[in-house]
Amino acid sequence: MSDQKSSSNASGKRCFVTIGATAPFNSLVRAVLEPTFIKPLCDAGYTQLRVQYGNQEGEAIFQERCKILKEAGFDQGIEITGFGFNREGLRGEMLAVKGQSPQDEGMVISHAGSGSVLDALRIGVPIVVVPNTDLLHNHQVELAEALAEQEYVIHGKLDNLAGSIASVEELRRKMKQWPPLRSGEEKYKRGLEDVIAEEMGWQIG
Template sequence: MAALSWLEWNPTSFNINNPWTWSPGSDKKVCFVTTGATAPFTALIESVLKPSSIEALRNQGYTHLLIQYGTAKDVFSSCAGAAQCNTRKDSRREALTIDGIDFFPEGLKTQFKLVQQSKGLVISHAGSGSILEALRYQVPLLVVPNTGLLDNHQEELAVAMERSNYLVRGDVKDLAPAIQKSEDFKDKMTQFPPITSGGHRETKSFADIMDETMGFLD
């Protein structure tokens, strides 16, 4: 029955037309946060909406913050309300627009595209599916492992991916340093998936491995 609940998503609950669309020449800069579909990572939602994280985002020129909160709508609403109030007090700068979405059964294509076009940032939980999807869009990715999970390989994957320079790893307790780091990271991130030629050792694509096993000659 759990699988059914996300099919009941109502398209009107999130209005895609405004302000979450991209028009050429816009000075919009979007940060998109995804917390995973199965078990929402509420600590990440709280952490992103903390004053220090919001401050770091505004310092880097972000104008829009979109959070995919999954089933943790109440956590999002209470934190987002407070954060929005704080940013409005600061009249010297343009307010940071904060919005949330629950879950999209058809994937997060639109959101990743928006980040890509606005040269923004994706902040994600460390699930391999989300990491792979975000990296296909060549967007800078800040991954926050869920330390609350026992016997989890998320941290291992995040460490290995950071070592290969595919992403920036952040600590859920304090995201501000990682947000700052992500700005420089944009220029030196490694392309993913890696190009399967050159490099320090022989690489093969999966299609090569299949053909080889079958004995196909090119």
């Protein structure tokens, strides 16, 4: 368990957790480092947990939780690494979730920021969206609910993230049946764009 660079060449299923770049989300950092989440994650075949923890406070929480997990023996079978921010963006981290084979494809757990959600869906990996309810005057809960209703994402809850793991596998099966998704400079899938535009109040390019 350490703070280190990601390795996209590592085999096995990876769970990548991102809190975004604009606000702390320490409760999410804590939640993904609870034994009640780590054990079912390992049971589901995940061998890597990569956490973007944000600022110094988030880093302290990450290190403390990792120490507790190690002392309790919950670090066996899974590699836990973390980092604060990446100025180059998170696309590389999300691409690593795809794995080297379909069997290695993992999942993303993210705050309900539209940019992070779109990045994960453009790459084609299942995403659990967890609203940061500590933020005032934000649309994160509404966005998560709307996208989950349309079955684009899993609406995750801080007090039951473990329950989202099985839901991710169901979403993964559904995603295999989707038509090819477009990315880059082209328009993304119209239905998703409309949902986000309605909830956020602006259009996506």
